[in-house]
Amino acid sequence: MSAVSDRLPTFPWDKLEPYKKTAAAHPDGIVDLSVGTPVDPVPEPVQKALVAAADSPGYPTVWGTPELRDALTRWVERRLGARDVTHRHVLPVVGSKELVAWLPTQLGLGPGDTVAYPRLAYPTYEVGARLARAAYVSYDDPTELDPAGLKLLWLNSPSNPTGRVLSKEELTRTVAWAREHGVLVFSDECYIELGWEADPVSVLHPDVNGGSYDGIVSVHSLSKRSNLAGYRAAFLAGDPAVLGPLLEIRKHGGMMTSAPTQAAVVAALGDDEHVRVQRERYAARRTALREALLGHGFRIEHSEASLYLWATRDESCWDTVAHLAERGILVAPGDFYGPAGEHFVRVALTATDERVRAAVARLTA
Secondary structure (H helix, E strand, C coil): CCCHHCCCCHHHHHHHHHHHHHHHHCCCCEEECCCCCCCCCCCHHHHHHHHCCCCCCCCCCCCCHHHHHHHHHHHHHHCCCCCCCCCHHHHECHHHHHHHHHHHEEEEEEEEEHHHHHHCCCCCCHHHHHHCCCCCECCCHHCCCCCCEEEEEEEEECCCCCCCCCCCCCCCCHHHHHHCCCCCCEEEECCCCCCCCCCCCCCCCHHHHHCCCEEEEEEEECCCCCHHHHHHHHHHEHHHHHHHHHHHHHHHHHHCCHHHHHHHHHHHCCCCCCHHEEEEEEHHHHHHHHHHHHHCCEEEEEEEEEEEEEEECCCCHHHHHHHHHHEECCCEEEHHHHHCCCCEEEEECCCCCHHHHHHHHHHHH
């Protein structure tokens, strides 16, 4: 076991504990804007679907029920503009983090292979490469990478942590470059329904991929758009030549989404109203926090989408974390997401309205 764990970096969130204690000591309590975990209720139609499926004594299937696959294909076409999507183009997964961490291993990557991800990125992209003993490299422009040995290219739009959105032109150019060099593209699009100042586009859109899904797969999650982080509900959509072997591997590994969760996902993807309501909640919180941070002397970069504000006071991110912790506000240091984030902090919008008001009051006092 130590041989596996020794491949991994120090778990970053442990470093935040002393600052969490400081913030928690505030007389009015902590405002935790560090981890982007949903705090609002699970939508009622989703809860009802889960309860209705509670009597599920048998094993679920890895590929999911036909009803689930129908829901996935319908949503991908309706919301992302994809065309001619069949059951072979979709695959449920047990939350997107599990997929990210184990994808290089399941693809058979190892020593001599390289995984690439953005310069500022979700740390699990690197973890996945480490688990597979593959090499890894970060990039500013993926088309400037050395394609030799590059087997997996991660895109992330909207970005975690920066909220940056890749334009249709950037995506089109990257997909064309990857195909030219035989590089598999996985596009993490978990925040695609949370665009504020930009309209995120999927790699599944025909304007990006030319009507072909060859060599591209997108990753989607219901954690943020439907408050289902506790359900571990996500899915892949894209190239059947990639998803077919992954399905077989995951069958052997028993990587099954629970039957009640599958029913809940069907309900969630079929209901747009709860997504609209949740977007309005996040939009109001974003406006309040953004104005308060700017008034407190912060500069905000990108942040045109997703559930975070990428903010800086042009100092060490840890100095900023300490400054805010003294005011009872906990945020994530930017260097969790790569050295390029050393002067930034990530401020999550995932706190209750009452806690957001408390943070605004402390920032504007």
